[in-house]
Amino acid sequence: MTGALEVGLVVFVLACAVATAMLRDVLGSIIAFGAYSLGIAVIWVFLRAPDVGLTEAAVGAGIMTILLLLTIAKTVRPVDEEVLESVDLRALAVSVALVAVLSTTLVALPAVGDADSAVADDNVTDYYLDNAYEETEVKNAVTAVLAAYRGFDTLGEAAVVYSAGIGLLVVLDREVLG
Amino acid sequence: MSDAEETPVEDEGAVENGEGLYVESPIIMTTVRVITPFVFTLGLFVMFHGADSSGGGFQGGVIVGTVVLMLGIAFGIETTRDWVGPRLAVALVGLGVLAFLVIGLGSVALGGDFLEYEVYGIYHATKYGIELVELAIGLVVSGIVTGLFFVIAAGVADDGSDLA
Numbered sequence: 606m607t608g609a610l611e612v613g614l615v616v617f618v619l620a621c622a623v624a625t626a627m628l629r630d631v632l633g634s635i636i637a638f639g640a641y642s643l644g645i646a647v648i649w650v651f652l653r654a655p656d657v658g659l660t661e662a663a664v665g666a667g668i669m670t671i672l673l674l675l676t677i678a679k680t681v682r683p684v685d686e687e688v689l690e691s692v693d694l695r696a697l698a699v700s701v702a703l704v705a706v707l708s709t710t711l712v713a714l715p716a717v718g719d720a721d722s723a724v725a726d727d728n729v730t731d732y733y734l735d736n737a738y739e740e741t742e743v744k745n746a747v748t749a750v751l752a753a754y755r756g757f758d759t760l761g762e763a764a765v766v767y768s769a770g771i772g773l774l775v776v777l778d779r780e781v782l783g
Numbered sequence: 784m785s786d787a788e789e790t791p792v793e794d795e796g797a798v799e800n801g802e803g804l805y806v807e808s809p810i811i812m813t814t815v816r817v818i819t820p821f822v823f824t825l826g827l828f829v830m831f832h833g834a835d836s837s838g839g840g841f842q843g844g845v846i847v848g849t850v851v852l853m854l855g856i857a858f859g860i861e862t863t864r865d866w867v868g869p870r871l872a873v874a875l876v877g878l879g880v881l882a883f884l885v886i887g888l889g890s891v892a893l894g895g896d897f898l899e900y901e902v903y904g905i906y907h908a909t910k911y912g913i914e915l916v917e918l919a920i921g922l923v924v925s926g927i928v929t930g931l932f933f934v935i936a937a938g939v940a941d942d943g944s945d946l947a
């Protein structure tokens with residue numbers, strides 16, 4: 606059940622990804638990257654993962670674009686006649702080969718929303734879906750898993766974000782202010 | 784500029800290099816003035832409502848952080864940084880992780896398992912506990928986002944003054 610909209614989205618995302626890699630102008634590349642993230646966010650919603658889509662839209666298309674723009678804001682724009690990056694044929698061949706090898710696993714994946722997929726009839730998943738509301742009183746099973754059933758993992762993630770962020774702030778601050 | 788007396792060299796560089804550009808744009812100023820409260824409310828909504836619909840602390844935290852970014856783009860990054868202060872972002876991050884730790888280990892201290900909200904014995908402990916944890920995650924993320932924004936912007940201003 607792939608409608609024209611889904612196919613169009615995938616084509617859009619692929620085109621944006623290629624544009625991000627190929628454009629010589631960094632500003633154009635960042636804009637293409639933002640469009641790519643937005644397309645990916647919509648695809649997540651189509652794949653019924655609105656939480657992930659919201660994250661992608663906010664972080665990928667929003668914050669990252671602004672941070673990248675800030676970073677290049679004071680760089681010098683090269684005066685160049687060429688619009689596109691020249692393609693390294695060997696690297697291209699390796700990338701295409703890698704994608705081809707990975708694509709062979711695609712046929713083994715279940716269809717989107719398939720009731721017989723390994724995720725849907727897994728015991729753990731069933732337990733979460735059956736008991737999440739009574740045990741945690743939150744309607745979003747994803748939140749129940751994140752903040753209640755696997756709260757220790759989430760604490761680890763928070764600690765990772767904390768240490769990575771503080772580390773970056775310290776390094777950048779020293780770099781900037783000496 | 785309010786801090787012109789304190790750091791004249793750095794401030795001149797910042798004003799010359801793009802900061803003044805955006806501050807005078809009536810379109811950006813008006814847009815930011817109008818939509819900032821809505822975006823802030825949306826961020827809080829996503830953060831608190833993550834328990835019942837899609838969303839959560841991480842996404843909401845990023846949206847709340849975006850508010851500061853919008854203010855920075857409209858009113859000038861240096862001005863906003865002076866207004867927010869250098870410590871707030873880091874304090875938010877530390878407070879968020881600390882709140883999560885206290886909530887999680889507090890239930891252990893009271894004789895339950897990690898994050899076993901029922902031992903707190905308040906009304907709908909699990910529901911409100913989860914929302915508190917989401918809020919803590921939101922604090923961490925919004926603090927990191929604003930901190931990174933200001934530090935990267937400062938790097939831009941410094942490079943600009945070096946080049947000029």
